[in-house]
Amino acid sequence: MTEPSPPAGTPLTADPAPAGPGDRPPPVRFAYDAHTWKEIAHLLVNLPVSMVGFTYTVTMLFAGAGLTVTVIGLPLLAAGLLGARLLGRLERARARRLLGVRVEEPSPLPHGAGGFWPGLWLALRDPVGWRTVLYELIRLPWGVLTFTVALTGLFVLWPVLPFVARALTNVDRAMVRGLLSPSDELERRIAELESDRGVVVDTAAADLRRIERDLHDGAQARLVNLAMGLGLAKEKLLEDPDAAATMVEEAHGEVKLALQELRDLARGIHPAVLTDRGLDAALSSVASRCTVPVKVTADLDERPAAAIEGIAYFTVSELLQNVSKHSGARSASVDVWQSEGRLFLQVWDDGRGGASLEGGSGMRGLADRLGAVDGLFVVDSPEGGPTTVTAELPWRDRSGVLAPQARTAKGASARGRR
Structure with a gap:
């Protein structure tokens, strides 16, 4: 069943992360409420989490790029990008829990996209995976900064720490929305159409093979028999006219059957x-x-x-x-x-x-x-x-x-x- 149509004129490329009423934190105050503590916790966790993500990303990139001269380099890099997708999912969950940022999950890569090599190429060009890689690379210096400010602020900037935490976590919110959300509906459609293109190519190839097989096993075989029969009838035409007439009549029947098979084949391609x-x-x-x-x-x-x-x-x-x-x-x-x-x-x-x-x-x-x-x-x-x-x-x-x-x-x- 189809999904409901959007209003007429709705663009395909919409804002990837529209902020709904529940997506905005409450106004910051000179007070330590639940939202403030969640934001401080997010800033303190930034450093260990970003260290894990940065280490994985750098290892994956260097290992995959360094082994591209071997048969395992590109598959390793593709597997690393799939792992980066998982890191992005965990980061979206953390932002949702601690910062209240509700970001849709990107569409999964289509399965069975024309075999191993097309699937590998699709994984290597995955924009979601590469944006997550960029996110993890820039997160480490940011994680060091936010961890340092949040930790020292607990003993030095205590009265204004809620405002500092809000400013820093707003940057985190922007990075999550900008790099970890689906870019737009067009990205989803491109992935679908790339998969569909493989189906179209495979279907066309199968149809060509079917037509070739039908011609070879049907009409072509009958026409070969017809040529042989007419050749024998020609040889017997003078010495045994009755046998030659019988063979011509059989050949006439073969012609009718061959024409019928050709009509059926033409109807299967595109009926008149x-x-x-x-x-x-x-x-x-x-x-x-x-x-x-x-x-x-x-x-x-x-x-x-x-x-x-x-x-x-x-x-x-x-x-x-x-x-x-x-x-x-x-x-x-x-x-x-x-x-x-x-x-x-x-x-x-x-x-x-x-x-x-x-x-x-x-x-x-x-x-x-x-x-x-x-x-x-x-x-x-x-x-x-x-x-x-x-x-x-x-x-x-x-x-x-x-x-x-x-x-x-x-x-x-x-x-x-x-």
């Missing part, structure tokens, strides 16, 4: 009916080949972009294949509609249910493909049925322009229409 008549007619054609009666309803005032139209077509096509092969359903339906800058698809059947995204199923592949284009894929399939699969895609018109409602956030939720 989709290009000529649009999504409604193409989905009706797919539904007519399903072994289960399917009702198709399309409520579209205009056609989306060809790429979005193609993804929608193949998503519904694969879902209806699952209905035919696995559902045991007696009836099914397909609904397509546009709402709030999104294209919605819903496939329903009254079969046995139990479909899920787990275990590397075809459903998981569909979810990954839609996610790669900023889409969503929701499966509701309890044991015993029925099964409802809802998919969302961003609406782009035929000129490729993204719908206004979809520019700021994902639009309406994947709500059903049944």
Whole structure:
């Protein structure tokens, strides 16, 4: 399901650490209340904590950089940056507990980002890890200063120590917000899109391999047999015209089968009916080949972009294949509609249910493909049925322009229409 859309015009790059009412300490006074003692404790703890962070960071940097000429240098540096993320989490927790600074946790690095090397490269370019490294490097001199001032202030600056502690901890608050908070929503989107790009590349490569395999095992093999058959018929044409005629007739049958396989392959790449008549007619054609009666309803005032139209077509096509092969359903339906800058698809059947995204199923592949284009894929399939699969895609018109409602956030939720 999609998250609620932000108000129209909300920028993607917002203040990374907006200060809410609970994020600001109470006004400082000539008194030692709980907030003042927490701030003093934070200043005193700065030195030992910063020493640990500085030592880890310097060791990690020198070890990783010094071993870059070996096979373990870059993985070691990447592991060090992941450890720096953990240090940042601990520092955010300390600031939250002692200073009242509420900072959101950065998004985790995406898993399985195209294999080992792409994942390693993503970890090495992690902006959260590098900002934490910078934070730990500048914390040691600051920790020495704040520890010294706080400790001596307990015996020398006692009357004004609350004001001094507030001034020093305000610097700490600024450093935590500036270096340990998520930079902005754009950073999250970049990480997601980098992961999605790997999915798109892998999917395209798999499709090319499938087309090559289908051509090699299907139409190409039949055309080879056809050439051989016609060659034999040519040799027998004069000495045994009847046998030659029989062989030509068999070759004619091979031609028909090869043409049918080529048509099926072309339909699997991009069906002509989709290009000529649009999504409604193409989905009706797919539904007519399903072994289960399917009702198709399309409520579209205009056609989306060809790429979005193609993804929608193949998503519904694969879902209806699952209905035919696995559902045991007696009836099914397909609904397509546009709402709030999104294209919605819903496939329903009254079969046995139990479909899920787990275990590397075809459903998981569909979810990954839609996610790669900023889409969503929701499966509701309890044991015993029925099964409802809802998919969302961003609406782009035929000129490729993204719908206004979809520019700021994902639009309406994947709500059903049944």
